[in-house]
């Protein structure tokens with residue numbers, strides 16, 4: 064029997080592809096602005112392109128209220144997932160994501176929890192199990208960028224904050240969802256690390272890179288431990304993605320200059336947008352990745368290996 068939604072898949076693929084191509088043919092020089100439009104115009108995309116790749120599955124997206132997490136929450140909902148939109152401080156952003164999903168006919172609720180606090184994480188998972196009947200997908204996305212300084216100026220409190228959010232947060236969330244996934248003998252965990260945890264693509268991000276490197280090690284170790292329960296654990300390592308994290312604290316001239324730098328140092332000649340990452344998370348969360356675990360995929364437009372080459 065054909066799985067629900069499968070029958071419409073090729074139709075959507077073809078129509079999306081045609082729209083995409085004619086769209087970019089016309090707006091060629093303004094590509095990155097238009098990608099942004101696609102992301103900010105997500106109200107239109109939820110529901111309309113629904114093809115049910117994770118139909119009926121329950122998903123927690125930590126830091127699902129903004130940036131990459133927001134795009135991921137919307138992408139999972141668009142494919143039929145029931146989504147918990149976790150946030151730490153800014154309730155309005157999380158409520159907005161939930162409202163977009165609900166208006167498109169999906170299911171979601173916001174949940175405030177600092178992922179670095181085990182008790183709050185346990186409450187979030189308990190509420191998810193109560194409302195959605197379990198947790199099938201966990202996306203460890205919550206993140207902060209602190210302490211971009213040279214070695215001798217690094218601050219312990221910046222390191223602590225990033226260890227709490229990236230390392231302890233990932234571990235606490237996995238420890239809370241794992242018993243439920245083990246019972247079902249199925250589950251998908253996707254950790255959003257960074258190319259910073261793989262190489263040295265950006266100077267003065269040492270502490271951030273250390274914690275992202277730890278997330279990559281955790282990904283492999285968790286995959287090893289959870290594999291016998293058919294729980295798949297993978298990581299997406301984004302390159303430079305235009306979000307609050309990369310914009311905040313910088314003047315518009317600085318943002319423009321950084322964008323230019325990343326465009327020049329990326330094979331695909333553009334910086335990324337949150338939807339670029341969300342699509343790959345969706346792959347790892349879907350049945351398409353049922354025999355994939357312990358992997359780290361750089362989604363960076365070809366930047367990791369393109370630091371100083373000239374053509």
Ligand code: NAP
Pocket residue numbers: 125126127128129130131132149150151152153154156176177178179204205206207208228232255256257258300301302303304305306307308309
């Ligand atoms: P962003 O736009 O700044 O959004 C961060 C999100 O994380 C917000 O929803 C925020 O919620 C939440 N958050 C932060 N600390 C949290 C905590 N302790 N508990 C729960 N939620 C928390 O960031 P982004 O650029 O989308 O980044 C998302 C992830 O991708 C991060 O892990 C980041 O390290 C990684 N990444 C980003 C880039 C990039 O270029 N943007 C590159 C590589 C990797 P509140 O708004 O409520 O605080």
